[in-house]
Amino acid sequence: MKVKRVIYPGTFDPITNGHLDILNRALALFKKVEVVIGQNPHKSPLFSLDERKALIEKSVNFNRYVKVVTYRGLLVDYIKKGEKAIFIRGLRVVSDFEYELQMAIMNRKLNPNVETVFLMPNEQYIFLSSSMVRDIVKFKGDIGRFIPGVVQQALLDKYRSGNLG
Ligand code: ADP
Secondary structure, X not given: OOOOXXXXXXXXXXXXXXXXXXXXXXXXXXXXXXXXXXXXXXXXXXXXXXXXXXXXXXXXXXXXXXXXXEOOOOHHXXXXXXXXXXXXXXXXXXXXXXXXXXXXXXXXXXXXXXXXXXXOOOHHHOOOOHHHHHHHHHOOOOOOOOOOHHHHHHHHHXXXXXXXX
């Protein structure tokens, strides 16, 4: 294996069953995956980086092949010089494609040792996103089948404390 590190980057605000589906597919291909929670400049998050980290760790039952880290810098700088890495990204619908393509090309320009690999989730998650989950909770909809139990609880806690944005 030439690739040293396999990284699944994202905002994960919060993690959904769609993210977990992609993560499990990545784990079927690679021994270890690092989930890197970053700051997307276009999004103002509901959960703090540390809250998101804890939710992911609990959602994967502290699987020792999944390392969860938070990172505030440019993602390509997370990789050490000369280290070969794969970025895993999920592709749901065609509308994801343009943004993902731009990012993959830009990341490769910034660091030629980074290759992006796209995985497609089970079709039941094609229309699922963190923002949709946040909206459904706001309007008291039932989201149980789209997110892990710990995430549902955390969202309800935010809702009850009036911190749902
Ligand atoms: P970002 O802000 O980096 O897009 P997200 O947390 O929204 O962060 O998504 C991280 C990655 O997971 C992206 O590649 C996204 O396409 C993918 N993803 C998000 N939701 C799903 C889903 N329901 N099924 C498959 N992939 C998903």
